[in-house]
Structure formats: structure tokens, C-alpha cells
Amino acid sequence: MTAPTPPTPPFRDPDLPFAERIDDLLSRLTLDERIGFLHQFGPAVERLGVAAFRTGQEALHGVAWMGPATVFPQAVGLGATWNEDLVRRVGEAVSREARAMRAHDERVGLNVWSPTVNLLRHPLWGRNEEGYSEDPRLTSAIATAYTRGLRGDHPVYWRTAPVLKHWLAHNNETRRDTTSSSVRPRVLHEYDLRAFRGAVEAGTVAGVMPAYNLVNGRPNHVSPYLREHLRAWTDEELLVCSDAGAPSNLVDSEHYFDTHEEATAAALRAGVDSFTDHGTDSSTVVARIKGALDQGLLTEEDIDTAVRRQLSVRFRLGEFDPGRDPYAGERAFDTPEHRALAQEAAEQAVVLLKNDGLLPLAPEGRIAVVGLLADECKLDWYSGSLIHRSTPLEGLYERFGADRVDFAEGVDRVLLRTSAGAFLHVPPAPDAPETTRRREEGALDPALLPGRTDLPPLTTAPEGTELALVDWGNGVLTLRAPDGRYLSVADDGCLRASADQPGGWVVQETFRLEPHGDGQLLRHLGTGHPVRVTPDGVRAAEGEPEVFELVVTERGEDAVARAAAAADVVVVVAGNDPHINGRETEDRTTLRLPAQQERLLCAARTANPRTVLTLVSAYPYAVDAADLPAVLWTAHGGQAAGTALARVLAGDVSPAGRLPQTWYADDAGLPELLDYDVIGGRQTYLYFEGAPLFPFGHGLSYAAFTYGELTADVTESGVRAAFEVTNAGAVAADEVAQLYGRAVNASVPRPRRELLGHRRVTLAPGESTRLLFDLPLSAFAFWDVAAGRWRVGPGAYELLAGASSEDVRLSTTVTLEGEPGAPRPVVEHGLDTADFDEQSGTEIVDRTKESGDAVTPLGGKDGELLYRRCDLGAGVREVSVEVSGTGTVEVALEGGPLLASLSPEAPTGDPYAYVTLTEPVDGTPGGVRDLRLRVRGALRVARVGFTA
Known part of the structure; x- marks a missing residue:
């Protein structure tokens, strides 16, 4: 007799919600x-047929860390395309390859x-390459497009489940x-x-990853935000994955909690759902979770x-419905379409910064291609391994013919002589031919090698080996x-x-020298040890260092x-190595090009004024472009x-990339790296009042474009412009038309x-198009701190239309009814000090470890706060303040x-132990007045109250 088939459990029924x-x-x-399941590497549950699952697969601009793809x-290059449709297609290709590789x-x-959606507020941020733009709307638009491609367009199942990085206000690696x-x-x-917000509300993301840093004194991994x-932006279940090691940081480096059980419980209650900590060992x-349960810190x-x-993410990925998963059979990997898309994206990312007529290059004549990046195709930390490879030199050989193109890398050729008179010698590699072949085929992965x-x-040896020395800035060398x-x-x-290349987590x-x-x-930076000559070979090790003489056999600039x-x-091809500085x-530490590259550029333009500077970099630079006829960046x-x-x-292609962030003229124009107040610090193109080297949205073309007939009508729901x-040029080209707004008499x-808004459009010579922008009223709103909500001021x-934030061709004005601002009802509700x-000389800190803000003077010195239009009736x-400290x-x-x-009679000790101090006031005038708070000492001020 055949045993009855056990019933299918409901979680295996694809017809159920x-x-x-x-x-x-x-x-x-x-x-x-x-x-x-709460660890990044969740184990299988074999008795239920549930597979093992891990959160996390890097895919910033291709599937990363898993070999060829x-x-x-780079993301900043995708941001420079200002093209959501292109970026969506890139995301789709990346997700197809992830499925095929899996x-x-x-x-x-x-x-x-x-993707990484941290805003490129500060160009010295070490991870500038990972973001899309300094502008929140452009970043949101590009991120939504990329995640839409990663997610796929099926109404039920997702091709991949994107997680946005890094929540929140993260723009520094220094003590991050x-x-x-x-x-x-x-x-x-x-x-x-x-x-x-945009990608979350669009339903294209599965969750976020909190950043390592703290915001307003509270670690992001326990943020009430x-x-x-x-989670208030969507009804979908969102997965919050911790950053690597960040849960342990809550105790080990941040000292925010006394025990890991407290920290783990606080993170879980705040909304962290997956703990990326201690590698694969869960x-x-x-x-820690069991300890928190035993202590009553968790339920x-x-x-x-x-x-x-x-589980919501796993079900959406089709894990439990292999028969219905529309992406289960995906095999698209390194297809001709993906190769063509990679080239299209690279072409659209090129920004022409300056052109006095030297470009495009003439169809005849000799071309010298020089510079440290002229024959390089650099990868970054979040790249996959190259299957195909194309350097600027190879591209020009292919396009113009090798007989027309000369090459000089510009490295310094050096010998290192020891104190004994011998030279450093590089023995031949037994597998050198194979290594060279694999390098040419892109089979090596420098980030993982x-x-x-x-x-x-x-x-x-007596003869020694001539080495190529490159100084990447700050004295950091490669040999x-x-x-x-x-x-x-x-x-x-x-x-x-x-x-094959510099790379790795520790380079x-x-x-x-x-x-x-x-x-x-010669000090090795990865270990910090000096280089020594020992009987067993040359080593980086502690002990008596070797003293070298640097013998330059050829200067790169010559x-x-x-x-x-x-x-x-x-x-001249200049720029950075994404693993260095x-x-x-x-x-x-600076916007300047490394001194060695500045010397190469100077040597080139001194020898030949017809010099094109091509910057290939993850960051903006401050370069002197005054006597250069052409400058590009990608x-x-x-x-x-x-x-x-x-x-x-x-x-062959007219450039149409646009700068996704401001290029400052020098370091003096930059805010402090840790100053996150873009308003008070007048940061980014939104507020910067200086003269940029190149403004946000800037980019030239081989065609000329004219703008005309700007109209703007106020509708019931917003503005239609x-x-x-x-x-007006002679070649077909893309234009990136940009629409900006400005409150004329803001309060x-x-x-x-x-x-x-913006549009990237392709136009043939003489062709015109009319661009329509429907702008909701919310596009004109600001956050009213007095009311604690968004408000459109009357x-x-x-409205400004043009080719960049500074190249305005058209303008018109609309009048919005808006909502008048009301005075702060301080007698009724008091003042939250944040x-x-x-403000001057203050910073916002955590009012409690769970929620709320307070304000404290920077460094325990003096700070001031100004509150406008306070209604004193x-x-x-009587005035009261809620404070802690001294x-x-x-x-x-x-x-x-x-x-x-008001001053506490004695220090409160615990920074979260607040006391309320009161003081009577005699003869205070009423009405609507501006109030100023002066705060001195190691004091946290959370609230100010007024009694009529």
C-alpha cells in the first residue's frame, strides 16, 4: 500500500499571498x-527544504567580486550621463548577469x-566614485532608474533585490x-x-544599509529615522542590512553601549534585520541575540x-516558486548587447569641459598620447574582473591607426642602489608569458588577487632592474x-x-621614500615596515632598514x-588610481593633481600648445585650464x-555628459569635510557663492543648441513649464536641457x-523639440522648522532653463499662492533646540539613545542659536530649559x-540625565520677536520653555 503524499505546506503554495x-x-x-536567519549568512533548514541564504552582493556598476563580469x-560616471533610461538598462544588464552567474x-x-545614493557633498570624500551627484533630485532619479533595472519589471517577482547604501549623511572616510x-x-x-526617498516610494528597492557614522550623535544602526x-514611505516590507562589522562598532569603537547584547538588541529594535558581522561565522x-533574549532586552x-x-525579500526573489520565477532561466552574460551597452554608457559619460576648437581631432596628423593613465583601464574596489579591456591608447590605435599614434607613459625610470653598492633586482617570472596573456585578456582581478x-x-645584483616609479601624490609610490x-x-x-595592478582592501x-x-x-605602506635586504631576499620587515640611493635614469617629463x-x-591622460589616495x-587631502602629473602636463603643453587634457578619475580636480585649448573628464x-x-x-560621438557635482577652483573653496550643514556652510551648487572652476551641470558639445519659448503656467497641482x-549645429548630438527654480523673496x-527637472535629448542638425515639465507644488517646498513640516511659501x-546651473538661457517667473508662515508658538509648545x-559653534547630538535631538557647543566652548519669529504673546x-551636563x-x-x-547646580554626570531649570522673567516685552540662545560649557540643551 502506497503511503499518502503529505500535504503541501501553505508556504509552498504559489497561489497564496x-x-x-x-x-x-x-x-x-x-x-x-x-x-x-538574522546573520548575513543564514543557514539552510533542511527539514523544511529551505536553502541557505546570504544578504549582500556588490553590484555598483556590474557584478563585483565574483570574477569576470x-x-x-563607475557610478559617478553613470551620474554624469544624466540619462535615466540608459542607467535603467545598465541596471537591467547587471541583474541579468547576476542571475546568470548564480x-x-x-x-x-x-x-x-x-546603488550608493550618498550625496557627493564634498569632492574630497574617498568614496566619491560610488555616488551619482551632489544634487538630491538627480541622485534620486538615477538611483530609481538603476534600481528599476535591477528589480525587473515583473509585477510579482524581482530579478534582484536592491539595497540602497549608506543611510545616512555619510561623506567622510576619516574616522568614519x-x-x-x-x-x-x-x-x-x-x-x-x-x-x-524617491526610489523607496517608487517601489524599486528592497531596503537600505545604514552607514558606519553617527548622525546627530547617534549611530545610524540604531537610528529612529x-x-x-x-518605513513610513512605503507599505512594503523593507530589509535593513547592517554594514560590515558595524554592529560590533556600537561597543568596540563607538562605545555607545556597554555590552554587545545591549547593542544588538537596540539595533534590532531600531530596524536592523540582518547583521553583517564576523564574516561567515554567525x-x-x-x-549576542540569545543573550539579549535571556536578559529581557529582546522579545x-x-x-x-x-x-x-x-523572508519577504526571499519570496519576492522567487526562491520558493522556481516554477513561476520568470527570471529562473536567465543566462544573459557578456552578450553583444551588454558589450554595446558598456560602450554606450562610457560614451555618454564623457564630459567636455573646455574646447577652443581643437576637438574633434583632425583626420590627419600625428597624435601623441601621454600620461600615467594613457595605457590603463583601471578598476575600483567594487568592480568585477574585466572580460574585455580598452585603454585610451588602445582606443586611439584602433580609431586612428597605430602608425599615427605615438605613446609616452611619462613614468620616471629609476634604479635603487643599496648602501653596499648593489641594486634592487627583479628576478624573471617563470610564468611571465602566461601572466601577460591573462592580463591582456582581462582575466586577473586586481581587487581580489x-x-x-x-x-x-x-x-x-650589480646591474639591478630599472623600475617605473609613479608618485600618486602625498608621497605614495608604486614601483x-x-x-x-x-x-x-x-x-x-x-x-x-x-x-597586475595595485588593489585589495589593504593595498x-x-x-x-x-x-x-x-x-x-623605502617604506612599505601596507605593513608600515621599511624595506630591508636580507640573505633570504628583499623584505618589508622590522629591523635595521636599508638606505637606498635613488638613481633616475629617465625623467618622465623628458x-x-x-x-x-x-x-x-x-x-595627456591624467587622473587617479581608484585604490590609492x-x-x-x-x-x-587636496583637489590638486599629483605633482608628477602636473609636471607631465606642463612638459606636454610647453612642448606643444595643441594639448588636450583628458582627466580619467573618480573625483573632481582643480586644474589650471587657462592655456589649455581642450579639457575632458570621464x-x-x-x-x-x-x-x-x-x-x-x-x-564619432558628440560629448554630452554633464558634471554631476561642482568642480571647485582650489582647496580654499571647500567646506570642512565634517561640516554637513550645506545651508549654513553654503555648500554645493545649491548654496555656493564663489566662482567654481566648472559648475554643476556643465558640459559642452560639438554642436550648438539654442533655447526658446519658455512658458510656465500655474495649475491646480503645481506648475507646467x-x-x-x-x-543649431552641423552634427547630430545630445543636449541635456536643465530646468532650475529659485524662490525670489524667500523668508x-x-x-x-x-x-x-532635466531631459537628455538627441537632435539632428536643425531639429527642434519642445520639452514639457510638470512640477508638483512640493517641488517648491522647504522644511519649515517652526511648523515641523513641508511648506510652500507664497x-x-x-524658473531658469539652460545648459548648466550657470549657463541659463531663459527665465520666467510664476507666483504661487503658497501658505504664509506662522510665528513659532513658543509659549504654547516651547522650542526644540535643534x-x-x-547657529554658530554648535552641533546637534542625541537627546536620548533612542530618539530626539539636543544641541551642545563644539568642543565644550561657546555656541549660539537663533530662532526667528517667536510669538511671546x-x-x-518664566523661562525654563531642559539640560544635562555642566x-x-x-x-x-x-x-x-x-x-x-541658567546653570545646573552640579553636573548631571550622565549626558542623558536631563534636568529642567527655571528662572522668572520681569517685564518681558511680548509680540513676535527673534530669540537667541548662548550655550557655554559641556552642556546639552534639549528644549526651552516659556510661561506666560
Whole structure:
């Protein structure tokens, strides 16, 4: 007799709603199984047939860290396209490759941690390459497009599940796990939150990843904003994945909690659903969660809430419905379409910054291609391995013919002589031909290539080996053998020529020369050890260092000058290596090009005024472009970078990339790296009042475009604006038309102009198109700190249409009825101190560890806060302040008398132990007045109250 088939459990029934199926599966899991799911690497539950699952697959501009994949331009390059349709198609290609790769390798995940939507507020931020723009609306539009492509267009199932990084206000790598971003309410709502909100409301993201830093004194991993804002934007279950190691930071580096059980419980209650900590070993996180349960810091309901969010993502990815998953058979990998898309994206990302007629290049004549990046196709930390490779030199060879193109890299050729008179010697590599072949085919992954120990270490010899020395700035050097292998240090400390490129989490290919007596020490930066000559070979190790003499056999600028003088035109390719001086964990220190590259540029343009500067970089630079006839910029453009650049230089493609952030003229124009107040600090194109080197939205074309017939009509729901763009040039080209707005007589500081809309359009010579923009009233709103909500102020608003934020061709004005602002009802509701209008010398800190804000003077010194239009009624008889710590609070009328001076009788000790101080006031005038608070000492001030 055949045993009856057991009934299919409801969680396996594809006809039931996901919510019912999740509840059923959750009810079948034991508590230990549910706790296990909370680590990044969730184990399989074999008794239920549930597979193992891990959150996290990097896919910023292609599938990363999993070997060969199509590599698209860096995120900042995708932002420079200003083209949502293109970026959506890139996201779609990346998600198709993720699915195809997973079919052969289960390590490839479908919960992708991309894109990064942190705003490019500060160009010295080490992760500038990962963001899209300094503008929140442009960032939101590009992020929504990319995640729409990653998600797929099926109404039920997702191709991949994108997670936005990094929540919130994260723009510094310096002490990134301990610094706090002081973010006033207006900046929070008008700037930082806006970048995340669009994609969440569009339903194209599965969740977010909190950032390492603190915001207003509270770590992002226990932020109430996850509940108050993020989860309020959608009815969908959102998955919050911690950043790597961040849960442990809550105790270990931030000292925000005393125990890991407290920290883990607080993060879970705040909304973190997946803990990325201790690598693949989940035992530590599991023990902490169980400890928190035993101590009563967590409930099973808290755990179930997080597991339910995880399961929601897994069901949407089709894991439990393989027969219905429309993406289960995806095999699109390195297709001709993906290769063409990588080239199209690279072409659209090129920004022509200046052109005095030298470009496009003439169809005849000799071209000198020079510079440290001329024959490089650099990858960054979040790249996959190159399947195809195209450098600027290779692209120009292909386009113009190798017989017309001369090359000079411009490296310094050096020998390193020891104190004994011998020279550093690089032994030949037994596998050099194979290494070279694999490099040419793009089969090596510099970001993941481990230190090799199978090659012979460096030695010393009478003749020595001539090395290529590049100074990337700040004295950081790389040294390369004649066959292209970089000197690197493996775990055994030996120096070998073993790396295809600098790379890795700790870069083992960088050095520094330090003066020492009559010579120089060579210090290896990865280990911090000096280079020594030992009987077993050359090592980076503690002990008596070797003193070297640097013998320069050829200066790079001499080779560049020779090539430039013999050419009709020179293309100088300069920029950065994404693993050196500006990357994750390391901010830049200056906008300037490294001195060695400045010398190469100077040598080229001195020898030949017909010089084109091509910057290939993850960041803006401050360059002297006054006597350069042409300047271009592109981010590292992935596998098709060289081909794309050559086609733009040749005029096969008219450039139409636009700068996604301001290029400042020098370091003096920059705010402090840790000053997150874009309003008070007058930061980004929104508020910057200086003269930029190149403005936000800037980019030239080989065509000329005219603008005309701007109209703007106020409708019931907003403003409808339209204008015409015409290609008045002789070639077909793209134009990126931009529409900005400005409040004419604002009651509070508003942006000089802010982007309201843009269109990238392709027009044939003589062709015109009329562009229509439907702008909701909310596009003109600001965050009213007095009312704690968005408000559209009544009055005139200027609309500005043109080719950049500074190249305005048309303008018109509309009048919006709006809503008049009301005075602050301070007698009725008091003042939350963080809701200031202006401040100096203060920062916002956490009122409690769970929620709320307070204000404290910077460094325990003196600070001031200004609150405008406070309604004191007929007058007040008492002032109260809620404070902790020690110091003094003075409450005064702006331009008037001191109302009260209050100080705790003794320090409160605990910064979260607030006391309320009161002081009577005599004869205070009533009416609507501006109030000023002066705060002195190590004092936190949370609220001010007034009694009539």
C-alpha cells in the first residue's frame, strides 16, 4: 500500500499571498532557526527544504567580486550621463548577469547592495566614485532608474533585490565609524533624506544599509529615522542590512553601549534585520541575540519582525516558486548587447569641459598620447574582473591607426642602489608569458588577487632592474618591473613583482621614500615596515632598514616632451588610481593633481600648445585650464573606456555628459569635510557663492543648441513649464536641457537655484523639440522648522532653463499662492533646540539613545542659536530649559535684553540625565520677536520653555 503524499505546506503554495506564506513558514521555524536567519549568512533548514541564504552582493556598476563580469562606468560616471533610461538598462544588464552567474555559482547573491545614493557633498570624500551627484533630485532619479533595472519589471517577482547604501549623511572616510554628522532638520529633509526617498516610494528597492557614522550623535544602526522616515514611505516590507562589522562598532569603537547584547538588541529594535558581522561565522551574532533574549532586552516578536522582512525579500526573489520565477532561466552574460551597452554608457559619460576648437581631432596628423593613465583601464574596489579591456591608447590605435599614434607613459625610470653598492633586482617570472596573456585578456582581478608567494623575491645584483616609479601624490609610490608587474608584499614579507595592478582592501603595492641620512628609506605602506635586504631576499620587515640611493635614469617629463614636440596634437591622460589616495577608508587631502602629473602636463603643453587634457578619475580636480585649448573628464569607464574616449576625441560621438557635482577652483573653496550643514556652510551648487572652476551641470558639445519659448503656467497641482531646444549645429548630438527654480523673496535661506527637472535629448542638425515639465507644488517646498513640516511659501518663483546651473538661457517667473508662515508658538509648545534658524559653534547630538535631538557647543566652548519669529504673546514671566551636563544657557531677545541665565547646580554626570531649570522673567516685552540662545560649557540643551 502506497503511503499518502503529505500535504503541501501553505508556504509552498504559489497561489497564496506572500504574507500568508511568510506567516506559515515563520510558524514552522524554531526560535534557534529564526535567530540563525538574522546573520548575513543564514543557514539552510533542511527539514523544511529551505536553502541557505546570504544578504549582500556588490553590484555598483556590474557584478563585483565574483570574477569576470561586464564592467560599466563607475557610478559617478553613470551620474554624469544624466540619462535615466540608459542607467535603467545598465541596471537591467547587471541583474541579468547576476542571475546568470548564480546559475553556475551559488555564492553569487541576488540581494544586491547597490546603488550608493550618498550625496557627493564634498569632492574630497574617498568614496566619491560610488555616488551619482551632489544634487538630491538627480541622485534620486538615477538611483530609481538603476534600481528599476535591477528589480525587473515583473509585477510579482524581482530579478534582484536592491539595497540602497549608506543611510545616512555619510561623506567622510576619516574616522568614519566614530564621527557624527550634525544634520539640522532642514538639511535632513531637503537634502539627505530626499536622495533615498524617491526610489523607496517608487517601489524599486528592497531596503537600505545604514552607514558606519553617527548622525546627530547617534549611530545610524540604531537610528529612529529608519522607523520615522524610511518605513513610513512605503507599505512594503523593507530589509535593513547592517554594514560590515558595524554592529560590533556600537561597543568596540563607538562605545555607545556597554555590552554587545545591549547593542544588538537596540539595533534590532531600531530596524536592523540582518547583521553583517564576523564574516561567515554567525556564532558570535547568534550568541549576542540569545543573550539579549535571556536578559529581557529582546522579545521573540522583535526577532519575528526582522525574519519576516528577510523572508519577504526571499519570496519576492522567487526562491520558493522556481516554477513561476520568470527570471529562473536567465543566462544573459557578456552578450553583444551588454558589450554595446558598456560602450554606450562610457560614451555618454564623457564630459567636455573646455574646447577652443581643437576637438574633434583632425583626420590627419600625428597624435601623441601621454600620461600615467594613457595605457590603463583601471578598476575600483567594487568592480568585477574585466572580460574585455580598452585603454585610451588602445582606443586611439584602433580609431586612428597605430602608425599615427605615438605613446609616452611619462613614468620616471629609476634604479635603487643599496648602501653596499648593489641594486634592487627583479628576478624573471617563470610564468611571465602566461601572466601577460591573462592580463591582456582581462582575466586577473586586481581587487581580489591575493599576495603571491610562488614567485622569487627581489634580490640585489650589480646591474639591478630599472623600475617605473609613479608618485600618486602625498608621497605614495608604486614601483613596476619592466614586464608590467607591480612590486608587492605578500604575507611572508617578501617583495615580489607579483601584482597586475595595485588593489585589495589593504593595498600591498604602495611605498614611500623617506629621507634618511645621505639616502632614503623605502617604506612599505601596507605593513608600515621599511624595506630591508636580507640573505633570504628583499623584505618589508622590522629591523635595521636599508638606505637606498635613488638613481633616475629617465625623467618622465623628458619622454613626454619628446613625444609632444614631434606630434601635431597631444592627448595627456591624467587622473587617479581608484585604490590609492582617495578610496573607501581614505579621504583625499587636496583637489590638486599629483605633482608628477602636473609636471607631465606642463612638459606636454610647453612642448606643444595643441594639448588636450583628458582627466580619467573618480573625483573632481582643480586644474589650471587657462592655456589649455581642450579639457575632458570621464570617470573610470569600465571595459569600453578607451574605445569610448577615442570615439569622442575623433568626433564619432558628440560629448554630452554633464558634471554631476561642482568642480571647485582650489582647496580654499571647500567646506570642512565634517561640516554637513550645506545651508549654513553654503555648500554645493545649491548654496555656493564663489566662482567654481566648472559648475554643476556643465558640459559642452560639438554642436550648438539654442533655447526658446519658455512658458510656465500655474495649475491646480503645481506648475507646467515648457521650452524649446534646437540643434543649431552641423552634427547630430545630445543636449541635456536643465530646468532650475529659485524662490525670489524667500523668508528663509533657500538655494541660489535648484534642479527641478532635466531631459537628455538627441537632435539632428536643425531639429527642434519642445520639452514639457510638470512640477508638483512640493517641488517648491522647504522644511519649515517652526511648523515641523513641508511648506510652500507664497510669492514669486523664478524658473531658469539652460545648459548648466550657470549657463541659463531663459527665465520666467510664476507666483504661487503658497501658505504664509506662522510665528513659532513658543509659549504654547516651547522650542526644540535643534529647530534653529541659524547657529554658530554648535552641533546637534542625541537627546536620548533612542530618539530626539539636543544641541551642545563644539568642543565644550561657546555656541549660539537663533530662532526667528517667536510669538511671546503678551509677554512671558518664566523661562525654563531642559539640560544635562555642566555649563550655562543664556536666553535673550535678539538685539534686546537678556531674559534668563541658567546653570545646573552640579553636573548631571550622565549626558542623558536631563534636568529642567527655571528662572522668572520681569517685564518681558511680548509680540513676535527673534530669540537667541548662548550655550557655554559641556552642556546639552534639549528644549526651552516659556510661561506666560
